[in-house]
Amino acid sequence: MLDTTGTLHKVDIGEFITEAGATIPNVTIAYQAWGTFHGNNLIVVEHALTGDSNVVDWWDGVVGPGKALDTDKYCVLCTNALGGCMGSTGPTSLAPDGNHWGSRFPALSIRDLVAAEKQFLDKVGVTQILAVLGGSMGGARTLEWTLLYPQLVNAALVLAVSARASAWQxxxxxxxxxxxxxxxxxxxxxxxxxxxxxxxxxxxxxxxxxxxxxxxxxxxxxxxxxxxxxxxxxxxxxxxxxxxxxxxxxxxxxxxxxxxxxxxxxxxxxxxMNRHDIGRGRGGLNKALAASQVPTMIAGVDTDILYPYHQQEHLSRNLGNLLAMAKISSPVGHDAFLVECRQVSRIIRHFLTMADANGTDANMYFI
Known part of the structure; x- marks a missing residue:
């Protein structure tokens, strides 16, 4: 069962096998959750590269009672990604021999981060997710959720990321x-x-x-x-x-x-992040996107250097079930999805209205 008091917990999910075939024994995933879990009101937030499970801290303008991710209405869950250093198993963790994993820790893909999170959700008894959302690395994880486990996800919001890592990235x-x-x-x-x-x-x-x-x-x-x-x-x-x-x-x-x-x-x-490519093993980017059946909303930042807005436009043009498209207008650049809380909150509220309606308002575009 999930503890929804916001306390940091660590859950043993057992052995994990990476996409490339490496085995990590005795994996732990750390998580925090807020709100009351009703079984069908779970929102999973995916953190960015140097984020952690404490989403009420790094997204405090977005998560909390009465906010866009309303913890009076939803149960908001955030895990620390596999490979992380904030409670989940990673290079800093002790290997079975009692020494730190260090250089021996296996290379991971975005799919591995999602598969480990799915293993965690199975362990705590979660069988349905109302919505998954995240930006940057969290957006890449969100995309992979829609393709790896579409039967679990009602809707997804992907912020400030691309379908694959570009050569520049x-x-x-x-x-x-x-x-x-x-x-x-x-x-x-x-x-x-x-x-x-x-x-x-x-x-x-x-x-x-x-x-x-x-x-x-x-x-x-x-x-x-x-x-x-x-x-x-x-x-x-x-x-x-x-x-x-x-x-x-x-x-x-x-x-x-x-x-x-x-x-x-x-x-x-x-x-x-370098290994991020949703088209790998799925017939290429556009074929993989077209196969997506999870209602998905895409949002990007007009001044983003790291993940330029044209990459989100590519996602929106090719997704099989596009819910909506939104643009965050800000001089801040990529970090705008973290700091422009008013715009992001408006986007999330629109998204959740559509997610709650099970996608009946699909193709309701706005900029």
Whole structure:
């Protein structure tokens, strides 16, 4: 049974076999849930790359009593993805030999994250999901839910993601992985039993990533060529301690992530994003999309650099059961699905109205 008090719980789902054939014994999935579970009112929220199960924290403007994801009406559930570092089994976890998995932890795909979550839901007795929704990596997981387990899902909302990883996305994400792997403290991924951690590499990866999460206009309007107070990046010789304001901002974002996230997890889940391709083994992207029968709503951000809006348009043109299409207008870029809570809440309310009606208002488009 689900505990819906918001308490973090860890559930043993047993052995898990990955899409590529690797076996992970004794897998644990962490979750949190809010609201009262009635059996047919469950909403599953899928977190993004560095998110966790505490959705009321990272999406606080969207989840809660009277909000778009109304915990007085719905039971809202969020798990920490397989491979994560917030309670679920991942590289930081202990393997059967008593040592950390580290570099021995198997590579994962988005399908693996969803299959493990399905195994978790089976364990706690969930047999029907009113809606699945998520953005970025969470959007990729949502798409896979509609294709792997359509019989369980009444409706889906996919935010700010594509049908597969583009070459550009794989390139920029591989650069982040490389930044971590080049840190001497990475130690091939087996730093867990040492006093050193690859904080510098993880911070560098985050700086690269953050530039894809935010919009170019927003970054320029906020910082331009302003120098960091008390520093001078215009001196006669380059000095890494003399920075423009935007460099200081990115340094801060990098350090902030190292304080709450694990480098091995970052590599594992970024690699899963590189492997994202709903057309693999299904006859290609458009054939896979056309076969989708779960009523699905698509939303994107007009200034998204990481997952440009044309990728969501591609989804909307080819899905077999498109519920609606929406655009978030914001200078923020990719992160707008997390920070533009008013627009996102409006989209979710429309979506849930249609989901509650079992898709009877399909093809009700709005921008």
């Amino acid at each position: 794989i390139g920029i994400q591989t650069a982040q992985i490389s930044a971590i792997e080049q840190d001497p403290d990475w130690q091939g991924g087996d730093y867990y039993r040492t006093e050193a951690t690859p904080h510098n590499g993880l911070a560098a990866a985050r700086r690269i990533a953050h530039l894809t999460y935010r919009g170019e206009l927003e970054i320029d309007e906020r910082f331009g060529t302003t120098v960091q107070p008390g520093e001078n990046p215009l001196g006669p010789y380059r000095d890494p301690h003399q920075r423009f304001a935007v460099q200081s901002y990115l340094d801060y974002q990098g350090v902030k992530l190292t304080e709450r996230f694990d480098a091995g997890t970052y590599v594992t889940l970024t690699e899963a």
